Amino acid sequence: MATPTKVSAVEEITADFKESTAAVLTEYRGLTVAQLKQLRRSLGQETKYAVVKNTLTGIAAKEAGIEAFEGQLAGPTAIAFIKGDAIAAAKSLTDFAKDNKQLIIKTGFFEGKALDAAGVAALAALESREFQLARVAGVLQAPASAAVRTIEALRAKLEEANGGAAEAPAEAEAPAAEAATEEA
Incomplete structure (x- = not known):
């Protein structure tokens, strides 16, 4: 009979x-309380790292429609429930596991798909979505003068490659560069 607890x-x-976009199942046998605290901090505020009971987790996973953990719920188990950047959290977990051999990454799921330990490592090897967005935003928000400097630098390289004379396509870009300068 199930107790209310x-x-x-x-x-x-x-x-x-x-509520999670990803979750990673780990075995934490041999880690100290201080090490677990350090791991939780490294995962950030959008990731919940919780020690769980295997039987209850198996029931909860089935209720949530997750099959990735079948056969993996044995021994001391903890799960990282990732609500934010799954790539950054996976990277934190794999980096921590490299430094602390007691942490074993067993399996996981990402956006509804099951991952084995190698899949979690592959996820960690990707660029963080936050980094990708920042890089794109930086390019899109670049001032017109930066674009003009880039065009001028390309023109100079083209002239250098052609012995000091720019080809017609480079001259065709000149009105566009002047228009960008006038807009700035």
């Missing part, structure tokens, strides 16, 4: 699964 624990874990 176990029912609420299953409901909480189910909600964590449903």
Whole structure:
């Protein structure tokens, strides 16, 4: 018979699964409380790292429609429920596991797809979405003068490659460069 405590624990874990874009199942045997605290800090505020009961987690995963953890719920288990940048969290977990051999990454899921330990490592190897967005935003918000400087630098390289004389296509770009300067 299910106790109210176990029912609420299953409901909480189910909600964590449903609210997360990714989750990573780990074994933490041998880690100290201080090391677990350090791991939680490195994961950031949008990731919840929780020690879980295997039986209750299995029930919650089935209720949430997640099959990635079947056969993996054995031994001391903790799950990183990732609500933010899954790539950054996976990178934090893999970096921590490299420095602390006691942390074993077993399996995970990302956007509804099951990942094995190698899949989590591959996810960690990708560029962070925040970095990608910042890089794109930086390019899109570049002032016109930066674009003009880039065009001028390209023109100079073209002239240098052609022995001091720019080809017609480079001259065709000149009105566009002047228009960009006037807009700035």
